Amino acid sequence: MRKTKVYIKQYFYLIMGILLVSISFNLFLSPNDLAAGGISGLALVFSKLYNIEVSKFILVCNVLLIIVSYICLGKEQTGRTVLGSILFPIFINLTSNICNSIDLSEVDLIVKCLFGGILSGIGYGLVFKHGFTSGGTDIIDQLVSKYYKLSMSTCLILVDGFVVIAGGLVFGIEKMIYSAICLVFLSIYSNKSMIGANDYKNFYITTNKIKEVKKFLINKYDYNVTLLDAEGGYTNKKRKLILSVIKTSDYYEIKEALKIIDPNMFITIANSYETINHYKAL
Numbered sequence: 001m002r003k004t005k006v007y008i009k010q011y012f013y014l015i016m017g018i019l020l021v022s023i024s025f026n027l028f029l030s031p032n033d034l035a036a037g038g039i040s041g042l043a044l045v046f047s048k049l050y051n052i053e054v055s056k057f058i059l060v061c062n063v064l065l066i067i068v069s070y071i072c073l074g075k076e077q078t079g080r081t082v083l084g085s086i087l088f089p090i091f092i093n094l095t096s097n098i099c100n101s102i103d104l105s106e107v108d109l110i111v112k113c114l115f116g117g118i119l120s121g122i123g124y125g126l127v128f129k130h131g132f133t134s135g136g137t138d139i140i141d142q143l144v145s146k147y148y149k150l151s152m153s154t155c156l157i158l159v160d161g162f163v164v165i166a167g168g169l170v171f172g173i174e175k176m177i178y179s180a181i182c183l184v185f186l187s188i189y190s191n192k193s194m195i196g197a198n199d200y201k202n203f204y205i206t207t208n209k210i211k212e213v214k215k216f217l218i219n220k221y222d223y224n225v226t227l228l229d230a231e232g233g234y235t236n237k238k239r240k241l242i243l244s245v246i247k248t249s250d251y252y253e254i255k256e257a258l259k260i261i262d263p264n265m266f267i268t269i270a271n272s273y274e275t276i277n278h279y280k281a282l
Contacts, residue, residue, distance in 0.1 A: 010130040010253070011083075018084060018134060020123030022091035026098050028116030029182070030054065032109060033175050035167025036117065036182035037160025039136025040092070045163075045170050055096070059089035062135040069139045073146065084127060085135025113178045117185030124186065125193020131253040137163070156187070200272035201251050205242040205258065206230070207265035216261060217244050221254065245272055 025040050033048070035041035043057040062085035069078040104112060127134055141155040150158075160183055168176025207213055210227070217223045223244050230241040246254055251269075258265060 010132075013126045013130045014084060014132045015087065017123045017126030017130075017132075018087045018091050019095075020126070021120050021134065022088065022095045022123075023098060024116050024119035024123065025092060026095045027102060027104065028112045028119070031099055031104075032112055032178070033167070033171040034113060034116060034179045034182055035163055035171065035175075036120070036179045036186060037137065037156075037163045038134075040088075041160070041163040041167060041179070042137070045166050048170050055089040055093040058092060058136065059086075062086070062089065065135060065139040069142070072143055073139075077142070080131055081133045081135050081139060084132045088134045088136070109178060110181075113182045114185055117182040118189050120182075121186040121189025121191075122193050125190040128190065128248070129193060129252050131250060201246050201248055202270045202272045203242070203244045203246050203254070204268040204270075205244070205265060206239065206267075207242070207258075207262045209262045209265070210240055210242065212261050213242055213258065213265075216257065217242075217254075221246075221250060 021040075028034070029036055029040070030044060033044065035044045039058050039061055040054070042061075043052075043054040046052050046057055047054050066078060066082060066085055069081055124134065133139070137159045140159050144150060144155040144159065148155075164176060164179045164183060167179050205213060214225050217225050223246060226243040228241040228243055230239055231237065232239065255267070255269070258267060
């Protein structure tokens with residue numbers, strides 16, 4: 001029952017995140033030709049050049065990228081992308097007329113740029129925090145990260161930077177600058193929503209169910225686990241402390257799953273500023 005509630009909560013935040021990104025796109029970005037990265041930014045460029053409907057372009061690209069992801073990244077990683085990839089173009093289409101209800105014609109472009117970046121960032125943060133993606137360039141980021149051994153943050157800058165430059169070539173230098181500002185705020189608030197800007201988190205776990213936790217982290221997620229000798233400062237009892245480095249995108253799902261395995265476990269979570277992996281397991 002508790003597991004079902006966790007899944008419902010995750011899917012609720014996925015839907016809310018995609019909805020916020022879609023509203024931001026149709027209210028702040030699209031009307032002002034701000035191609036602030038992502039597949040939606042690329043859709044704006046192609047819409048201008050070839051008069052292609054934005055939602056259809058996003059849907060077609062997402063379907064193609066899901067197929068590529070399944071081949072290159074595997075079934076499990078692709079599974080987290082499918083729902084967001086389908087919902088995003090649907091929500092883009094459903095909120096396409098929002099400007100008819102909210103008139104921002106008198107608002108300065110820089111204000112629209114900032115609010116667009118902030119709202120999109122919060123939306124993406126909700127999606128990423130709960131283990132999903134919205135598809136599109138998120139898949140490209142994962143592919144570049146896997147095959148060129150770059151961090152996800154670096155891949156995001158490279159891929160979204162390309163989209164911003166493409167937008168500049170089509171819409172002009174001024175719009176490119178505003179798009180870049182929007183992308184910066186999007187990135188900042190996306191990271192804030194995900195609780196920290198780092199790609200990985202250090203999980204320090206104290207539990208009476210060490211075997212179950214080890215099996216869960218190693219078999220289901222293929223994470224390395226290290227057992228540290230510890231001693232209770234109050235009880236002076238000897239025990240083992242589990243250390244595992246977890247991807248930020250898996251943070252919420254694993255945290256909730258560990259609570260189910262042992263409701264009485266004690267977990268400390270900290271940012272991991274750099275992870276260097278020279279061998280498979282400790």
